[in-house]
Amino acid sequence: MILPKKFYLRDPAKVARELIGKILVRRYGKHVLKGIIVETEAYYGEEDPASRARDGKKKFNLAMWKDVGKTFIYMVHGNWLFNIVAHEKEKVGAVLVRAVEPLEGIEEMKKNRKKENVIELTNGPGKLSQAFRIDKNLNSLPVYKKGKIYVENSNIQFEIGSSRRIGVSRDLPKNLRFFAKGNPFVSR
DNA sequence: AGGAAGATCTACT
DNA sequence: GTAGATCTTCCTA
Numbered sequence: 001m002i003l004p005k006k007f008y009l010r011d012p013a014k015v016a017r018e019l020i021g022k023i024l025v026r027r028y029g030k031h032v033l034k035g036i037i038v039e040t041e042a043y044y045g046e047e048d049p050a051s052r053a054r055d056g057k058k059k060f061n062l063a064m065w066k067d068v069g070k071t072f073i074y075m076v077h078g079n080w081l082f083n084i085v086a087h088e089k090e091k092v093g094a095v096l097v098r099a100v101e102p103l104e105g106i107e108e109m110k111k112n113r114k115k116e117n118v119i120e121l122t123n124g125p126g127k128l129s130q131a132f133r134i135d136k137n138l139n140s141l142p143v144y145k146k147g148k149i150y151v152e153n154s155n156i157q158f159e160i161g162s163s164r165r166i167g168v169s170r171d172l173p174k175n176l177r178f179f180a181k182g183n184p185f186v187s188r
Numbered sequence: 189a190g191g192a193a194g195a196t197c198t199a200c201t
Numbered sequence: 202g203t204a205g206a207t208c209t210t211c212c213t214a
Binding site: 041043050051052074075076077078079081083096098124125126127165166167168169 | 192193194195
C-alpha cells in the first residue's frame with residue numbers, strides 16, 4: 001500500500017521520523033528498485049537557516065511551498081539530493097532522505113553506482129540518488145501515486161535515534177535528523 | 189565572473 | 202579517522 005498524501009501534511013519532523021522503515025520504490029524501463037528508508041532529515045521554511053527555503057521563494061525551491069507529497073530534488077556539490085515536500089497546511093518544509101537499505105534491484109544499483117560494495121551503494125544522499133537514478137527529471141512528481149517514484153507503507157520496525165543534521169553550516173538547536181539505530185546503511 | 193551549497197572521492201596521518 | 206580537491210547548479214554582482 002502506498003502512503004496517502006495526507007501522511008505528508010504534518011510537521012516535517014514527524015513525517016521524517018515516521019518515514020524510517022518505509023519503502024522507497026523507483027521504476028524505470030523494466031527495472032524496479034526498492035529500498036528501506038533508514039535515515040532522514042527535516043527542513044523548515046524561512047525560519048530555518050539551513051533550509052533551501054530560507055531566502056524566500058525562488059524559482060528552484062518553489063516546490064517547497066506547493067503541494068505536499070511531491071519530490072523536491074536539487075543539486076549540491078555535484079550531487080542530487082532527494083527530498084519529499086512535507087509540511088502543515090499553509091506552511092513550508094521538506095524531508096531529505098539521506099540513506100536507504102537496498103531491498104530489490106541490487107544488481108542494477110551496482111551498475112548505476114559502478115561499485116560492488118553493497119554498503120557503499122546507498123549510505124548517503126548523493127549515493128542513493130545515483131543508485132536509484134534520481135535527477136532533475138524526477139522533480140515535482142507525486143510520491144503518493146504509483147509512478148516512476150513513490151513510497152510504500154511497511155510494517156518494518158526500527159529503534160529510532162535522532163541527532164543534529166549533518167553537513168549543515170548553520171543548524172537549528174534541535175535534533176532534526178532521524179535514523180534506524182545500528183543499521184549499517186546509515187551514513188557516518 | 190565569482191562564490192556558496194544539506195556531498196563524495198581519494199589519499200593519507 | 203581527518204584533509205583537500207573536485208563535483209554542478211543557482212544566486213549576486
